[in-house]
Amino acid sequence: MRHAHTVEQVRAAEADLMAKLPEGTLMQRAATGLAVAISNFLGYTYGARVVLLVGSGDNGGDALYAGQKLARRGAEVTAVLLSDKAHRAGVAALVAAGGRAGSPEEVGSVAAIAAADVVVDGIVGIGGRPGLKPEALATVKVATDHQVPIVAVDMPSGVDVDTGETPAEHVQATLTVTFGTHKICHFVDPAAAACGPVHLVDIGLELPPAPVASLQAADIRDLYPVPRGESDKYSRGVLGLMAGSSQYPGAAVIATSGALAGPIGMLRYVGPGKVADAVRAAHPEIVAGEGRVQAWAIGSGLGDELDIGKVRELLDAEEPALLDADGLKVLDESGDHTDVLITPHAGELSRLLGVERGVVEAERLRHAREAAERFDVTVLLKGSTTVIATPDGQVRVNTNATAWLATAGAGDVLAGLCGSLLAAGLTPLDAGSVGAYLHAAAARLAAADGPATAMQVAGKVAEATRLLLRRDHGDPR
Ligand SMILES: NC(=O)C1=CN([C@@H]2O[C@H](COP(=O)(O)OP(=O)(O)OC[C@H]3O[C@@H](n4cnc5c(N)ncnc54)[C@H](O)[C@@H]3O)[C@@H](O)[C@H]2O)[C@@H](O)CC1
Numbered sequence: 001m002r003h004a005h006t007v008e009q010v011r012a013a014e015a016d017l018m019a020k021l022p023e024g025t026l027m028q029r030a031a032t033g034l035a036v037a038i039s040n041f042l043g044y045t046y047g048a049r050v051v052l053l054v055g056s057g058d059n060g061g062d063a064l065y066a067g068q069k070l071a072r073r074g075a076e077v078t079a080v081l082l083s084d085k086a087h088r089a090g091v092a093a094l095v096a097a098g099g100r101a102g103s104p105e106e107v108g109s110v111a112a113i114a115a116a117d118v119v120v121d122g123i124v125g126i127g128g129r130p131g132l133k134p135e136a137l138a139t140v141k142v143a144t145d146h147q148v149p150i151v152a153v154d155m156p157s158g159v160d161v162d163t164g165e166t167p168a169e170h171v172q173a174t175l176t177v178t179f180g181t182h183k184i185c186h187f188v189d190p191a192a193a194a195c196g197p198v199h200l201v202d203i204g205l206e207l208p209p210a211p212v213a214s215l216q217a218a219d220i221r222d223l224y225p226v227p228r229g230e231s232d233k234y235s236r237g238v239l240g241l242m243a244g245s246s247q248y249p250g251a252a253v254i255a256t257s258g259a260l261a262g263p264i265g266m267l268r269y270v271g272p273g274k275v276a277d278a279v280r281a282a283h284p285e286i287v288a289g290e291g292r293v294q295a296w297a298i299g300s301g302l303g304d305e306l307d308i309g310k311v312r313e314l315l316d317a318e319e320p321a322l323l324d325a326d327g328l329k330v331l332d333e334s335g336d337h338t339d340v341l342i343t344p345h346a347g348e349l350s351r352l353l354g355v356e357r358g359v360v361e362a363e364r365l366r367h368a369r370e371a372a373e374r375f376d377v378t379v380l381l382k383g384s385t386t387v388i389a390t391p392d393g394q395v396r397v398n399t400n401a402t403a404w405l406a407t408a409g410a411g412d413v414l415a416g417l418c419g420s421l422l423a424a425g426l427t428p429l430d431a432g433s434v435g436a437y438l439h440a441a442a443a444r445l446a447a448a449d450g451p452a453t454a455m456q457v458a459g460k461v462a463e464a465t466r467l468l469l470r471r472d473h474g475d476p477r
């Protein structure tokens with residue numbers, strides 16, 4: 001599990017550690033990790049042309065000391081000081097190591113950036129607010145126009161660190177080097193998309209529990225409900241799936257494909273006779289009609305045939321339930337729904353919350369949290385990064401998606417798969433986050449050679465699961 005902490009938590013942990021260490025130690029640790037990461041990124045140091053964009057705080061200090069270390073190893077380092085309050089000792093250290101530092105005019109920033117092999121963004125870090133100054137933005141634009149890669153120090157300057165929001169122009173990094181722990185902007189879009197790969201440098205911080213986490217491959221191994229010797233088809237989990245309509249029969253076929261690719265032992269399909277025939281033609285192992293189930297997945301492609309009374313009844317029943325697509329229409333703010341997982345995309349969540357879709361997309365974490373609290377459900381907000389929020393305030397973010405997943409029916413596969421995990425006994429939080437991870441991993445396999453359909457994604461879930469459950473090479477569990 002990767003963890004992301006808030007700025008307040010990081011500052012407190014830094015203060016605790018700094019009190020025990022000689023002054024400047026933490027910055028030296030950060031700068032050393034940053035310099036190594038820049039060297040590794042470039043593949044060489046001697047003769048490399050490095051331009052540092054330096055703001056007024058310690059983020060610029062990190063950049064300056066990393067520049068000093070690179071200059072000592074033969075890099076040609078120029079620091080563009082964007083504030084007259086730039087870290088003094090850092091500037092002196094860089095200059096003593098042979099680097100140059102000065103205002104944009106003094107160092108000829110346009111020519112230097114245009115000719116650089118890498119630009120280091122030390123404009124602002126965790127002390128930054130969105131809304132960079134025009135002078136800073138102008139230097140960033142030169143780098144972008146000349147396609148010079150940008151390594152961001154801690155985070156791309158201009159993003160909102162604790163929310164992942166990007167209300168104003170910001171740096172688009174090629175690589176981000178962060179310190180001590182991940183920050184929320186590294187996980188949550190749109191800011192996460194501005195980070196590039198994120199490299200974490202350990203500086204020895206001791207941190208409290210994190211408000212936001214992100215599953216990794218090893219977590220799938222720990223959480224996936226692998227059948228045991230004594231398991232039978234009932235104990236593995238039976239899912240009831242209510243999806244599809246005469247209007248959208250395909251949604252039922254796709255959602256059942258997703259469900260069967262999950263861990264359940266049996267799938268019961270509930271829907272119109274003709275659709276049930278299509279579903280059984282695609283998957284003869286499906287049982288049509290109601291019966292005992294351990295969880296329900298309701299909603300994909302119900303269209304106008306949504307039976308609101310019936311769905312409410314299932315929601316109020318004891319079994320956990322997943323609500324997707326048209327099924328979301330029955331959700332209200334009354335009742336205890338803590339065992340309900342909803343899987344809206346931004347448009348559906350915007351309708352539930354009565355706000356514009358663009359607002360949900362811009363403030364994904366905030367709206368996922370708000371809906372979880374308001375409707376007392378676990379919310380899985382689909383998107384390039386998927387945010388899963390519980391009513392008690394836990395958040396997980398899935399960052400392994402591929403843009404190829406933006407295809408019709410992919411949401412139906414996800415609903416079936418997450419429903420399957422719910423029926424196998426996972427909590428809504430685990431079912432949502434494990435399902436989203438496997439779904440994205442399957443999409444990566446399906447789209448390895450180009451575009452893939454939702455059915456092809458469903459067809460790769462088993463392989464993705466098998467690969468992820470392997471404890472070591474060649475030893476499937
Ligand atoms: N404190 C420490 O010992 C450590 C700090 N670290 C680095 O220090 C950074 C935090 O340093 P600071 O607390 O000095 O904060 P920043 O370097 O993020 O800068 C804050 C300064 O920028 C100004 N500012 C805020 N928003 C701005 C904007 N939009 N445009 C221009 N100026 C803006 C503020 O007024 C403040 O003076 C971390 O991100 C990390 O890079 C690391 O070296 C780890 C150890």
Ligand SMILES: [K+]
Binds near residue numbers: 121
């Ligand atoms: K930065």
